[in-house]
Amino acid sequence: MEYGPHSLGGRSVIGDPRSQKMQSVMNLKIKYRESFRPFAPAVKADKVSDWFEIDRRSPYMLLVAPVKEDKRLAMTEEQQQKFIPPFVEDLEATSAIGITEPGAGSDHQGYYDSADIDFKTTAVRDGDHYILNGTKRYISNGCMAKLYFIVARTDPSLPLSEGGSVFVVPSDTPGFRNGFFHEKSSQRLATNGTFHLEDCRVPAENLLVGEGMLAELRSKYMPGSKSEAAATVLGVGRAAYEYAMNYAKNRTQGGKPLVELQSVALMLGTMARMLDSARLHIWHAAWLADQKDPNAAAKGLLAKVSASETAFECCRLASEILGGAAIMYEHPVEKYLRDATSFLHSDGTNQLCLLRAVKALSTKKTDGIYGF
Ligand SMILES: Cc1cc2nc3c(=O)[nH]c(=O)nc-3n(C[C@H](O)[C@H](O)[C@H](O)COP(=O)(O)OP(=O)(O)OC[C@H]3O[C@@H](n4cnc5c(N)ncnc54)[C@H](O)[C@@H]3O)c2cc1C
Numbered sequence: 001m002e003y004g005p006h007s008l009g010g011r012s013v014i015g016d017p018r019s020q021k022m023q024s025v026m027n028l029k030i031k032y033r034e035s036f037r038p039f040a041p042a043v044k045a046d047k048v049s050d051w052f053e054i055d056r057r058s059p060y061m062l063l064v065a066p067v068k069e070d071k072r073l074a075m076t077e078e079q080q081q082k083f084i085p086p087f088v089e090d091l092e093a094t095s096a097i098g099i100t101e102p103g104a105g106s107d108h109q110g111y112y113d114s115a116d117i118d119f120k121t122t123a124v125r126d127g128d129h130y131i132l133n134g135t136k137r138y139i140s141n142g143c144m145a146k147l148y149f150i151v152a153r154t155d156p157s158l159p160l161s162e163g164g165s166v167f168v169v170p171s172d173t174p175g176f177r178n179g180f181f182h183e184k185s186s187q188r189l190a191t192n193g194t195f196h197l198e199d200c201r202v203p204a205e206n207l208l209v210g211e212g213m214l215a216e217l218r219s220k221y222m223p224g225s226k227s228e229a230a231a232t233v234l235g236v237g238r239a240a241y242e243y244a245m246n247y248a249k250n251r252t253q254g255g256k257p258l259v260e261l262q263s264v265a266l267m268l269g270t271m272a273r274m275l276d277s278a279r280l281h282i283w284h285a286a287w288l289a290d291q292k293d294p295n296a297a298a299k300g301l302l303a304k305v306s307a308s309e310t311a312f313e314c315c316r317l318a319s320e321i322l323g324g325a326a327i328m329y330e331h332p333v334e335k336y337l338r339d340a341t342s343f344l345h346s347d348g349t350n351q352l353c354l355l356r357a358v359k360a361l362s363t364k365k366t367d368g369i370y371g372f
Helices: 017-032 045-055 059-064 077-089 214-221 225-250 262-290 296-327 333-343 350-362
Strands: 095-098 122-126 129-140 147-153 164-170 176-181 192-203
Touching: 077 164, 095 129, 122 147, 129 147, 129 164, 147 192, 164 192, 164 214, 225 262, 225 296, 225 333, 262 296, 296 333, 296 350
Parallel strands: 095 147
Antiparallel strands: 122 129, 129 192, 147 164, 176 192
């Protein structure tokens, strides 16, 4: 089924109950987002609310986070003036980043960095515009976002790292067409969608950083993005642990609360240990990113793997502790388990994260206590 711009199933997003439901889910996500920001410049006390206000609507707004003292802003002053105020003023607005395509999932991650990958979206210069053509899929907030950061090839003869560019594309740009929402088993209240670019005319001034700067943009402007993804998924693991702990304290079997049964206590202990390790891993990675340490990217990739595997295992163990209740809809653990599954693949599959980390480590630029 096809949907029009800014609509959900033909209905306007404004005032849509689904949109309100999403809002509360986003707030819940914040509640369960592990706090790594104390190690990031954005969190200087008076900046917290600004950052969350933006973040509530898309983690990817890291690209334009309104933290003036952080010199890593990808947008120029003019681009900030053009895109940020209308976005911030519209409380229904969300943003999205569009890279994944039917033929290029892991292949756009930069590990197999070759010109022959099946990445089809192109941007061809036409006077003071670029003409974008292609199809994107699996995009978080896709089909409902107001502002898209879209990766397209400006030079298809080069690997994506050198011939890939990023454009800021408002969804009402002529030639931008929403496709469909993917039905999925996890994170069901967050949308993932497909969209099309059909001779989509984007002003040249919407090019971010410069032509062929995808690799630089990823490494220089988004060094903390993997830590952020890791922090999000770890929150799911923590939620599962907290629910299981509470359940174990209140349900009695064998004449005592479950928490006093050693088999259950061992599982809770394992969850606490894993969560703590993953949390420290994330904090270290985020801190390295703040220090602009050359090993930050590799550490972030590893932290994402560690957090998503921890969350998945914590949800599995929580399921064991709940017994039959684990799959009943009146308890949230079955949902946590489904949600944890998605993070094994989003932000790059864990396999690709490990491969990229090893590639970075094998050419690492520094040794010492902040490296490995
Ligand atoms: C919840 C969710 C949200 C997402 N949000 C976005 C978004 O906002 N924007 C966006 O652009 N994309 C988004 N994606 C897409 C995501 O980035 C891709 O799903 C991911 O990169 C994997 O691509 P794929 O699904 O095509 O899997 P594939 O690339 O087909 O991978 C299939 C399997 O092959 C393995 N594999 C692939 N290549 C290699 C290799 N070279 N070496 C070894 N093993 C390999 C993988 O590890 C995996 O096990 C999202 C995905 C999910 C699930």
